[in-house]
Amino acid sequence: MGALPIGRQLVHVARRRHLHPRPIALRSPNMPDSSRDQLIGFIGTGNIGNPMARNLIEAGHQLVIYDLRPEVMENLLELGAESAKSCAEVASRCSVVFSSLPGPPEIEAAITSEDGILAGASPGDIHVDLSSNSITTVRRLAQIEAAAGVSYIDAPVTGGVPGAESGTLTVLGSGDADAFERVRPLLDPIGSNIFHLGEAGAGCLFKLLNNVIILCGNQIVQEALVLGTKAGLDPEDLVEKLRLGTARPYMGLAPYLLGKRFDNPSFTLRLAEKDVSLAIEAARANQVPMPVANAAHQTYLRALSAGLGEQSFLATLQAIEAAAGHEIPTIQIEGGGASL
Structure with a gap:
């Protein structure tokens, strides 16, 4: 894979909510309307997919939903969504299908x-994938769907579960520009910043760059806290003084780290390892060395080996503590913010 052209079609779309949505031209003007055009499909209603789907319902859209885990669909069914038994059934009933899935294998299978x-889509349909994915996989899937007459839009989101809950995500779309414009009104309930970034894979790359910064950068904060407390500094005093200096932007992580708040995560360590790995894959394809990301990835792998995959991505602290032979004291301090 050569270098990815990402600057050609940067289009920012201001937020506009449609509480009573007008009819949306989901197909070409010469194609007849059908009941499929009035239904929106949504596959993957987990941690971040669920609030996005809920916001679409609350904006007045009728959804057909599917997830492998029936329990994560229950609240949406109570709001009026209809359930399907497979991805194929969702696609057969809806001319636009959203997906929000963990990673490349799940997306490809879907x-x-x-x-x-x-198996259920028709020519002229649009698939909007909100997941984080491999750039090579995105490009290949876009070609596969295009051969079936389906437009594939990769539109990963940033802002984490809080942004999904409030409908203020940043949507990083790329792929067919005409198809993107046809579904753009459906993105309004999901995000407050909506972009079309160019050819297939551009949105995915933007998302991976966003994530690799926080997923790797947080580890130096962890190392600093372990070093400081092992050397005898008071952890609360250490954080207080760091908040007054140039390290202040990174101290939003301190309450999570000192409080060991790793359970019930909005973004798991397993997903973090996947995203860092995908960023390294993109760097390798473009012949860009990423020694910091590679070192951070090794820490994620050690944490996975220790059985921490379903905890918060910040649980890499435990792997760093183990390597240092020192655990930082657990204390509760105010503040915090680590949304992806």
């Missing part, structure tokens, strides 16, 4: 499996 999206 599209190409026997009961996947392409």
Whole structure:
């Protein structure tokens, strides 16, 4: 894969909510309307997909939803969504399908499996994938869907669960520009900053760059806190003074780290390892060395080996503590913010 052109079609779309949505031209003007155009599909209603789907419902849209875990669909069904038994059924009932899934294997299965999206989709349909993905996988899936007459839009989001809950995510879209414009009104309930960034894969790269910064940068904060407390500094005093200096922008992580707040995460360590790995893959394809990201990735792998995959991505602290032979004291301090 060569260098990715990402600057050609940067289009920022201001937020506009549609509480009583007008009809949206989801197909080409010469194609007839159908009941499929009045339904919106949504595949993957987990931690971040669920609030995005809920915001679409609350904006007045009728959803057909599917997730492998029935329990994560219950609140949406109570709000009026209809359930499907497979990705294929969602696609057969809806001309626009959103997906929000953990990573490349799940996304590919949702599209190409026997009961996947392409088994139910029709020419002229649009698939908007809100997941974090591999750039090479995005490009390949875009070609596969295009061969079936389906427009694939990769539109990963940043802002984490808080942004999904409030409908203020940043949507990093790329792919077919005409298809993106047709579904853009459906993105208004999801995000407050909506971009079209160019060819397939550009949105994915933007998302990976966003994530690799926080997912790798947080580890130096962890190392500093372990070093400081092992050397005898008071942890609360250490954080207080760091907040007064040039390290202040990084101290939003301190309450999570000192409080060891790793359970019930909005973004797991397993997903963090996946995103850092995908960023390194993109760097390798473009012949860009990333020694810091590679070192951070090794810490994620050690934490995964220690069984911490379903805890917060900040649980890498435990791997760093183990390597140092020192645990920082657990204390509760105010503040905090680590949304992806």
